[in-house]
Amino acid sequence: MSYTRRESFLPFTRPVIGQEEIAEIIDSIESGWITTGPKAARFEGELQRYNEVRHCLAMNSATTAQEISLQCLGLRQGDEVLTTSLTWVSTLSTVVLQGGVPVLVDIDPKTLNMDPARLEAAITPRTVGIIPVHLTGLPCPMEAIWKVAERHGLWVVEDAAQAMGARYAGRKIGSDRRSVMTVYSFHPNKNLTTGEGGAIAFHDQALASRIQRLRFHGIERDAWKRQSKEGSLHIDVEEPARKANFMDLQAAIGLHQLKKLDGFNARRGELFRRYFKLFRDMDEFLLPWEGDAVHEHCFHLFIARVLPEKAGLSRDAFVQALKEENIGSGIHYRPAHWHSFYKDFYERHAHALPKKGLPHTDWSGERLLSLPLWPGLTEEDQDQVVEAIRHVLSQARARRQVKV
Ligand SMILES: Cc1ncc(COP(=O)(O)O)c(C=O)c1O
DSSP: OOOOOOHHHSSSSOOOOOOHOOOOOOOHHHHHHHSHHHHHHHHHHHHHTTOOOEEEEEEEEEEHHHHHHHTTTTTTOOOOEEOSSOOHHHHHHHHHTTTTTEEEEBBBBTTTOGOOOGGHHHHOEEEEEEBBBBBOOOOHHHHHHHHHHHHHHHHHEEEEETOOOOETTTTTTTOOOTOOOOOOEOOOSSSSSSSSSSEEEEEHHHHHHHHHHBBBBOSSSSSHHHHSOOOOSOOOOOOOOOOOOOOHHHHHHHHHHHHHHHHHHHHHHHHHHHHHHHHOOOEEEEEOOOSSSSOOOOOOOOEEEEEHHHHSSHHHHHHHHHHHTTTTOOOOOOOOSHHHHHHHHHHHGGGGGGGGOHHHHHHHHHHHHHOOOOOTHHHHHHHHHHHHHHHHHHHHHHHHHHHH
């Protein structure tokens, strides 16, 4: 079959925002209230119902949500938190910014998520908690993680930035009380977007007022309530805090995205499984695990691992070659401990890495490649992705033959 290069560049993801979101934004603008207000409150209520949690508070990002969760837990200088390196750096940097030490455990190469069998060896008297990351939207093996946490008196905060809509053991991520808090992201790449944004889910009523204060100047009530008829005249700052509130303009998008989310995720699932069919006869890649009845995926990312010894080119060369064919792809992620700050950090905190290093994280980190996946991707787009991949592979094969 002859190969034709795609005419326009296909990004690896793109937000799907419809007329409903646009009309709702216009409604907010025309109402005269664009910052935190009634729509943000409504979005939080719907988010709470969707995630089957008792409380859910929205803010400007998952990074801030993570920072606030650690502040609520009273993370102190030298406290150790177990997590994985195959994540966005904010999972680690929020710990470091509060004086804590992210202690890294290796992943299970099948899932790319935390391998709970490695947790106990990493626990020291300074360990206070665990942050499992549901990478790609595939839930971590939470039962085993909660068991370790319970045995050692540790808290669990789930990084569900990529996992809106995923379920563990039949329940939405964040809904089990054994995790004290769970954070979600609404960044434009995520399954549900609000432009930027994030939220914390939690079960304990006592946390609600603290989180409200920590996201908004140390004041418990948001500005819109004060300026409404029933609002009280004076505000009271109970502690110094950042400004990280969630705007009605963001909620205007989120309210409609939330209604569409299950449909979006179902479509992502179809495309995810279709990639398996399209890759059927190729052995140059290790394909991802699609989960099972316990670990119900929300198909945020389709990560294939390039096997350079079979493909004839490295993952980085693959990304570049695909770009030349007008196909975008992503790297999620360059392991955190490879970044210069963390290289230096783990030299100073050698005990925070296993003695034998993180071989599975390193192996996958060099090979992982996120292929285009979003609900608006057409089958034709997807076919073009795979045709371009075949083309890149055949060129690499031809180059090898010339060399021989
Ligand atoms: C695993 C993970 N954690 C945290 C974040 C941070 O989310 P945000 O951009 O909303 O701060 C991301 C975003 O890419 C992520 O993928």
